[in-house]
Amino acid sequence: KQEVTQIPAALSVPEGENLVLNCSFTDSAIYNLQWFRQDPGKGLTSLLLIQSSQREQTSGRLNASLDKSSGRSTLYIAASQPGDSATYLCAVPEYGNKLVFGAGTILRVKS
Amino acid sequence: ETGVTQSPTHLIKTRGQQVTLRCSSQSGHNTVSWYQQALGQGPQFIFQYYREEENGRGNFPPRFSGLQFPNYSSELNVNALELDDSALYLCASNSDIRTTEAFFGQGTRLTVV
Numbered sequence: 001k002q003e004v005t006q007i008p009a010a011l012s013v014p015e016g017e018n019l020v021l022n023c024s025f026t027d028s029a030i031y032n033l034q035w036f037r038q039d040p041g042k043g044l045t046s047l048l049l050i051q052s053s054q055r056e057q058t059s060g061r062l063n064a065s066l067d068k069s070s071g072r073s074t075l076y077i078a079a080s081q082p083g084d085s086a087t088y089l090c091a092v093p094e095y096g097n098k099l100v101f102g103a104g105t106i107l108r109v110k111s
Numbered sequence: 112e113t114g115v116t117q118s119p120t121h122l123i124k125t126r127g128q129q130v131t132l133r134c135s136s137q138s139g140h141n142t143v144s145w146y147q148q149a150l151g152q153g154p155q156f157i158f159q160y161y162r163e164e165e166n167g168r169g170n171f172p173p174r175f176s177g178l179q180f181p182n183y184s185s186e187l188n189v190n191a192l193e194l195d196d197s198a199l200y201l202c203a204s205n206s207d208i209r210t211t212e213a214f215f216g217q218g219t220r221l222t223v224v
Contacts, residue, residue, distance in 0.1 A: 031210035101153030
């Protein structure tokens with residue numbers, strides 16, 4: 001059974017800092033890994049999808065890496081801004097499109 | 112191209128009642144999944160529909176049921192509501208049954224009193 005863990009559970013940083021969010025999964029036989037952003041009480045916004053054959057994926061100030069063999073992914077956010085404050089979730093498919101999520105990292109960027 | 116839309120956005124029900132939540136999938140998407148997200152936790156998979164057939168179910172009791180219509184929109188029905196059913200219910204759509212990128216709606220906040 002796939003299990004996903006995210007560390008840290010919460011993070012508070014001053015504006016402008018570069019930061020790293022961590023995601024680990026127990027079963028390395030994954031097809032892809034997806035990072036999401038969730039604002040309080042809202043739905044999920046897809047940030048990045050990394051296919052199992054890829055090592056990393058970039059979108060603007062976001063960079064996600066994937067190391068299948070070690071069961072890890074990191075989300076790197078460059079030059080953080082207050083508008084980046086949200087909960088960040090990673091998810092991997094267990095079968096088909098059934099996603100298994102971590103509990104998320106709550107990020108607060110202080111101005 | 113329209114995104115995933117859910118209705119209603121908020122709902123308050125009494126314990127023991129029944130509720131129906133609705134989801135319109137993204138244009139061109141034939142796979143819809145439903146998730147329950149309790150406060151402070153990650154979403155938990157309820158079930159998935161592909162071309163009007165249930166295709167996988169998580170660890171939820173039978174009082175959670177669903178439908179998918181020919182236009183690929185979907186409903187989640189919950190009978191005999193319990194206080195623990197209070198959560199954010201999320202709908203996700205995929206372009207295919209194979210492992211593709213998931214797109215989520217804004218969710219329905221259900222409160223059971």
